[in-house]
Amino acid sequence: MEYDFRAIEAKWQRTWKDTDAYKVTEDTSRPKFYVLDMFPYPSGAGLHVGHPLGYIASDVFARYKRHQGYNVLHPMGYDSFGLPAEQYAIQTGQHPAITTEQNINRYREQLEQLGFCYDWSREVRTSDPSYYKWTQWIFGELFESWYDTQAQKARPIADLAAAFADNGNYNVHAACDEGWWQGLSFPHFGEHFDGTFTDTDWASMSETEQQEVLMCFRIAYLADSEVNWCPALGTVLANDEVKDGLSERGGHPVVKKTMRQWMMRITAYADRLLTSLDDLDWTDSVKEAQRHWIGRSEGASVRFAVATADGQPDPSGAEVEVFTTRPDTLHGVSFMVLAPEHDLVAGLTTDAQRAEVEAYVEAAGMKSERDRQGDKSISGVFTGGHVVHPVTGALVPVWIADYVLAGYGTGAIMAVPAGDERDWRFASHFSLPIPAIFDGVDTTEAACTDKNATLCHSGEWDGMRAGDAIPRALDWVEAQGCGTRKVNYRIRDAVFSRQRYWGEPFPIMYEGGIAKRITDATVTLPKVDAYLPTEDGEPPLARAAREDWPVFRGDAMETNTMPGWAGSSWYFLRYMDPTNENAFCDRSKSDYWGQVDLYVGGAEHTTGHLLYSRFWTKFLCDRGHIGFDEPFKFMINQGMILGRSNFVYRIQGTNTFVTANKRKEQPTQRLHVDINLVENDKLNLDGFRAWRPEFANAEFILDDDGTYTCGHEVEKMSKSKYNVQTPDDLVERYGADTLRCYEMFLGPLTQHKPWDTQGISGVHNFLRKIQRLYTQAAEADLPSSSSEDALRVVHKAIAKVSDDLDRHAFNTVVSALMIAVNDLASLQGGLGSDALQPLAILLSPYAPHLAEELWATAGGSGSVLDASWPQADDAFLVEDQITYPISFNGKVRFQLALAASLSASEVEAAVRKDDRTDAQLAGKDIRKIIVVPGRIVNVVM
RNA sequence: GCGGGUGUGGUGAAAUUGGUAGACACGCCAGACUUAGGAUCUGGUGCUUCGGCGUGGGGGUUCGAGUCCCUCCACCCGCACCA
CATH class of the missing domain: 3.10.20.590 (Ubiquitin-like (UB roll))
Incomplete structure (x- = not known):
């Protein structure tokens, strides 16, 4: 009997739909298991075979867990705000919601034909108002919270206001920017204000002033931040869109512009984001990326007094603060370097140096961040100013150079050429002194960064191992009062505003210049006449008049939108309670489903996503909205499936194509050819001539056997390389079950691997073979008991498959099933329901449609979906x-x-x-x- | 430069704790059935000078190493002047 996969798959997909087979509800009598895929951005191109790889693996695992008796949550949705739909809208005027809807429909169709066990009733779309209503609500909660650094958690902003009213900010430990009060100009905050105020001060402030103070402590806050602004294009550009101070597209001038932006105080969570990584079951490479992004380093903040012209400490008390991880090398400081943007540059510069310094500062300002980072050449200028060395009292010249970044540490460094490679290069380039501080180490040719070196010329630390001197130096610096221990982080607060249309609007209105949360309605996107920013640089939403806004409150609405990561930072929670209109997710539901037990997705571009969703999860936990503070307990990153491109070789200047085996005989041009015109590397000549008009009269130089052999190469799948294999074609030819098994069979899930359509026939044959086993047994009236040999084979498979699935070795399961089927076939009979029923269950995570059919054939009752996973009986496993x-x-x-x-x-x-x-x-x-x-x-x- | 990873037949790969390297497939070769099917079945298929040699190269530990240690090389991914 033929393996009629089309009929089988259609039949069971209908049945599953009719019986709501994949609908799940909370059930406290059963243990839960949450299997999640990274939800896709629905692009216009649809899915290629690489996309479903992770979805298949998670689907297999979800089904396996269901067989084991778990109540499995396995949802799917769409990250549907994004740039491509907006770009399309700018070009065509079609509303991005329409484009998005079309793309989602196409995705849904493609996903459904693969037989995934998603509970579609839980689908979410980040661009849907019923979803982003709650993204806005979470933003509102972040806006109405501050971070208590003593309690190490977020608290309501009302508590902070109450504390201020009660006792000023004396005993308040709130995360905020250093010098948060700078930029605020209230009567109470005179020139010598040090950041401390009393309850009386607080009471004397106006409402507006109080709000301005509170804004400095909110977790979601407004602040001035520097962006790349391109007036000609009327838009803000990302750093990588700027080259040599000009826009990459069009070559228009770009200027740095300070804009008021929404920010997220993720820095408050830096330490928790770092330490709780240890408990996560993620790959080292992903965890390392998180650690690096957070970038914690321990050291000291050391203050150097600014020197007056006669070499004395400046009586005004002006100081340059630096961060160093090597206070042990303090005696080796021979100069200091400030970032060109540093506040004290102007003050330190002497008249003689002013012209040169200003030219350098201006040139640095013209360069984009990226260019500055890409340029490794040594440059810098002496300011003419000096600071006083806190240990030796010597005068230290101050330079500016763009290898010192304004955004890291204090934007200034103490240069120790003997102990730091960059400082060494700078010193030798400008012939600055390189004081020797390591005993027996020649630092005239290179710096010594080895902490095992022995210090010398370092006062009381002489003879100590440098690494051991660090704690001593820290104590010393603190005792002298010229510095303090400090932990520095690389991570910066995240800019949360985008000047885009197709994103979440902020639930924020302005009243008397004060930003206020809108709580009485969902702020939906207004109608606009174009999806571009306005000519004077306002975001697209600023095009909307008051009446264009479905919800308008206060004097003005916030016109920025949220960045792409807003909606994806909490979607895993919405799946738990997708239609709740009163809460983002009911606490009882998040308590039941809890953390994601298995998260599957690509490792590319996930560092930010993971960091932000971990941040929001911790915040929601702090505020008591959920009961756990890490979203994804265990994660698998699937590898990319690469395409196999085919090539034809055109003899230069002709329309003659030569077979790959003879192409070396003359100069040829290599052209990608559509893989659909190639079978087994042999070109379909007629198909090729029909492919494009210019090939209609193509001539061929063939192999001696009369065929044309194409060249091939493994590359990323892409339309332009004509190597895209869609799942649709393969489902049509072989069925979803075959495709599912094959993608798993291809190799280890986490590895990158080339797609090879030829290999699919082996898996297809396996499914045919297994069906034949069942039909033959049914024709033999399906005995209830099998031969001992058959049971041995099946129980061996049970043990192997269970073990492999438990360690997420998805590929070897298929091999194990093939071996079992091959062995059973060679037994020539002896198969009964006690062997065939468990075998159908083993197959069902991989080939769910066929497994249902086989389950029925083997006399199983009901659907195979809920059949208990079989247990391997040791009696059949031991060999005598x-x-x-x-x-x-x-x-x-x-x-x-x-x-x-x-x-x-x-x-x-x-x-x-x-x-x-x-x-x-x-x-x-x-x-x-x-x-x-x-x-x-x-x-x- | 730093961090992470990978390296095994013609190809994708397997080998879970150190215990017969190459399972399972693809491809290829030969044959059968048939005559044109994207069909099925059977057998073979790491290399070999038939002694052996083989998991990127070299060294080590061990009765025994793809697996552990040292060292070097190649490739892929991420970060990249982070003080």
């Missing part, structure tokens, strides 16, 4: 005889079948007795015999 490989000095020479019950010494005796042993010894003595019971025997001669 073991064929030992007998090796001599590690080389296997013959096999010896022995009873499995024999002890090691009995095995040894049997080996000694065997005639073949004597032959191998050839007169030599046996020094030792190693017996590994059940495994191997090694005779040492």
Whole structure:
């Protein structure tokens, strides 16, 4: 009987739909399991075979867990705000919602034909108002919270206002920017204000002033931040869109512009984001990326007094603060370097140096961040100013250079050329002194960064190992009052505003210049006449008049939108309670479903996503909205499926194409050819001529057997390389079950691997073969008990498949099933329902449609979906005889079948007795015999 | 430069704790059935000078190493002047 996959798959997909087979609800009587895929951005191109790889793996696992009795949550949705739909809208005027809807429909169709066990009733779309209503709500909560650094958690902003009213900010430990009060100009905050205020001060402030103070402490806050502004294009550009101060597209001038932006105080969570990584079951590479992004380093903040012209500490108390991880090298400081943007540059610069310094600062300002980072050449300018060395009292010249970044640490460094490679290069380039501070190490040719070096010329630290001197130096610096211990982070607060249309509007209105949260309605996107920013640089939403806004409050609405990561930072929670209109997710539901037990997605571009969703999860936990503070307990990153491109070779200047085997005979041009015109690297000549008009009269130089062999190469799948394989074609030809099994069979999930359509036939044959087994058994009236040999095969498979799935080895499961089927086929009968029913269950995570069919054939009742996962019976796994490989000095020479019950010494005796042993010894003595019971025997001669 | 990873037949790969390297497939070769099917079945298929040699190269530990240690090389990914 034919394997009619089309009929089978259509039938079961209909049945599942009709019976709501994949609908899940909370059920406290059963353990839960949450399997999540990284939801896709629905692009216009649809899915290619690479996309479903992770979805198939998670689907297999979800089904496996269901068989094991878990209540499995396995949802799917769309990250549907994004740039491509907006760009399309700018070009065509079509509303991005329409484009998005079309793309989603296409995705849904493609996903559904693959037979995934998603509970579609839980689908979410980040661009849907019923979803982004709650993204806005979370933003509102962030806006109405501050971070208590003592309690190490977020708290309501009302608590902070109450504390201020009660006792000023004396005992308040709130995360905020250093010098948060700078930029605020209230009567109470005079020139010498140090950031501390009293309850009386607070009470004397106006409403507006109080709000301005509170804004400095909110977790979601407004602040001035520098962006790349391109007036000609009327838009803000990302750093990588700017080259040499000009826009990459069009070559228009770009200027740095300070804009008021929404920010997220993720820095408050830096330490928790770092430490809780240890408990996550993620790959080291992903965790390392998180650690690097957070970039924690321990050291000291050291203050150098600014020197007056006569070399005395400036009486105004002006100081340059630097961050260093190597306070032990303090005696090696021979100069100081400030970032060109540093506040004190102007003040330190002497008149003689002013022109040169200003030119350098201006040039640095013109360069984009990216160019500055890409340029490794050494440049810098002496300011003419000096600071006083806190230990030696010596004058230290101050330079500016763009290798010092304004955005990291304090934007200033103490340069120790003997102990730092960059400082060393700078010193030798400008012929600055390189004081020797390491005993017996010549630092005239290179810096010494080894912490095992011994210090010298370093006062009381002489003779100490540098690494050991660090804590001493920290104590010393603190005792002297010229510095403090400090932990520095690389991570910056995240800019949360985008000047885009197709994103979440902020639930924020302005009243008297004060930003206020809108709580009485969902702010939906207004109608606009174009999706571009306005000419004076306002975001697209600023095009909307008051009446264009479905919800308008206050004097003005916030016109920025949220960045792409807003909606994806919490979507895993919405799946738990997708239609709740009163909460983002009911606490009882998030308590039940809890953390994601298995998160599957690509490792590319996930560092930010993971960081932000971890941040929001911790915040929601702090505020009591959920009961856990890490979203994804365990994560697998699937590898990319690469395309296999085919090439034809055109002889230069002709319309003649030469087969790959003969192309070396003349100069040729290599052209991508559509893989659909190639079978087994042989070109379909007629198809090629019909492919494009210019090839209609193509001539060919063929192989001697009359065929045209194409060249091939493994590359990323892309339309322009004509190597895209869609799942649709393959489902049509082989069925979803075959495609599912094949994608898993291809190789380890986490590895990148090339797609090879040829191999799919092997998996397809396997499914046909297994169906034949069942039909034959059914024709033999399906006995209830099978032969012992058959049961051995099945129980071996049960053990292997269960074990492999438990360690997420998805590829070897298919092999194990193939082996079982091959073995059963060669038994020629003896198959009954006690073998065939468990086998159908083993198959069902991979080939759910066929498994349903086989389950029914094998006399199973109901759907296979809820059949309990079979247990391997040890009685069928133990062998009574073991064929030992007998090796001599590690080389296997013959096999010896022995009873499995024999002890090691009995095995040894049997080996000694065997005639073949004597032959191998050839007169030599046996020094030792190693017996590994059940495994191997090694005779040492 | 730093961090992470990978390296095994013609190809995708397997080998879970150190115990017969190459399972399972693709491809290829030969044959059968048939005559044109994207069909099915059977057998073979790491290399070999038939002694052996083989998991990127070299060294080590071990009775025994793809697996552990040292070292070097190649490739891929991420970060990249982070003080």
